[in-house]
Amino acid sequence: MLAATAAAILATMAIALTRALLGPSVYDRILAVNLFGTKTVLIVAVLGFLSGRPDFLDIALLYALVNFVGVLAVLRFFETDRMAALRARRGADS
């Protein structure tokens, strides 16, 4: 059952990569990358148990932390970018 779970998670990761490549907007890509990251956490945990070395859980925990902060940083970048563009447009109007 562990191997079947690993296969399902790998298939979902492949689908997420497809969505990240297809887009169409930048938010679709960020969403797909976040999904890929959380599935990486899951597959590291599952593979740790599959190979009989549960110490891999440390890596999964660390990856969960780094993934969340990284994706949120990218999102903030795009949001502030949009706010700056909006402000510049208002400045040009007045």
Added chain:
Amino acid sequence: MSPHLIAEWAGNALLLVGSLAVLVGGIGILRMPDVYTRLHAASVTDTLGAGAVLLGLCLHAEPGIHLAKLLLILLFLWMTSPVFSHVLAKAAYGEPVRPYTGATG
């Protein structure tokens, strides 16, 4: 039937549920029409899928530090997934990414 065997079977059942939820969410993220509905599909894999898989692993693990780590990962994923969904929807809604309403043109 020993408690150990029951725990293993329950763990396998939870892993199966988690695999199905993860797969359904993956198909949803490919087939849904716009960002907001895809966000909904991705949330399913993050809550039900990750929850069931990690709880299934908990039932396979020996009591101890590994169990605590699994629960810590689960807690963290459950706390951060709604935050991410909220921030992404908020960022996308300001852009001209209009929600899909079924109307064409």
